[in-house]
Amino acid sequence: MKLITRNTDYAIRALIYICGRKNKITSVSELVAKTKIPRPFLRKLLQILNKKGILRSSKGQKGGFMLAAEPQEIFLTDLIRIFQGSLKLNECLFKKEPCVKKSICPLNKVIRDIEEDVLKKLKAINVASLAFKFRKLGIN
Amino acid sequence: MKLITRNTDYAIRALIYICGRKNKITSVSELVAKTKIPRPFLRKLLQILNKKGILRSSKGQKGGFMLAAEPQEIFLTDLIRIFQGSLKLNECLFKKEPCVKKSICPLNKVIRDIEEDVLKKLKAINVASLAFKFRKLGIN
């Protein structure tokens, strides 16, 4: 039972660092030095964030990445969705023979309620607020 | 991101049914007929619940399972712990080089807070209350 996996975690930390660099381009080399994330893995993550419109990249020497979106508009839910697919905590568990009464199933309901609450809380967290907290503590 | 996996889900549904049978012994055959859970898989789950002291079994003809614990004392958290291991939502994500400031890491903190809230809510759900809800709806 994991809320966020490692690639989501890495992505968030990379974004927090990039956010702190404001409008300056940040290279993978700099990110690797600061975050200790394995280089080829981080490269892959950044390329995905680029394709998803969260980062903007420039190639060639002096190339790198910068934010393409406002940091207060990049939510934890977005990153989880990108790197972990669906946000549903309880997928349909009876794939073969779906319970006809699924919509009123009490077990599904209690799980759904918890799920919705989690999503609401995740939705309230964005890169800007996290970056602010890190900055205040002098981390990164 | 799944709160409960299929074996936990199956286990809960089996327990709910067994709970409804009160003090009568319930065989795997009856449970398979009612829940449509694959027989060998269900057998394995019930054996685990037996070992963990949640079910009591009797062998031989007319054998089967009944609750070994009070249904209001069997919590969702217990079953998740049994079938999904730890309840930690965010395991240590920097295994190789653990962040020294982990205890004060803002990202870890927000995730931990959500996690604790989820656990509190899961802890409030037990087999008895679920069985009651199912019964009221005439399901199972």
Place this chain on the structure above:
DNA sequence: GACAAATGATACTAAAGCAGTATCATATAT
């Protein structure tokens, strides 16, 4: 006592997701 019907114990398997690595192509500042 034989037998059928139940659980106990254990080992095995297939598929999916997670956490990366490796390589080559392409763009660009100097």
Place this chain on the structure above:
DNA sequence: ATATATGATACTGCTTTAGTATCATTTGTC
């Protein structure tokens, strides 16, 4: 030209999930 970036893509190893398969043991019934 060349060094230094990213882009695209394919591959690998490990773990978890979701089961299946077999044989041993116990027990009620005839």
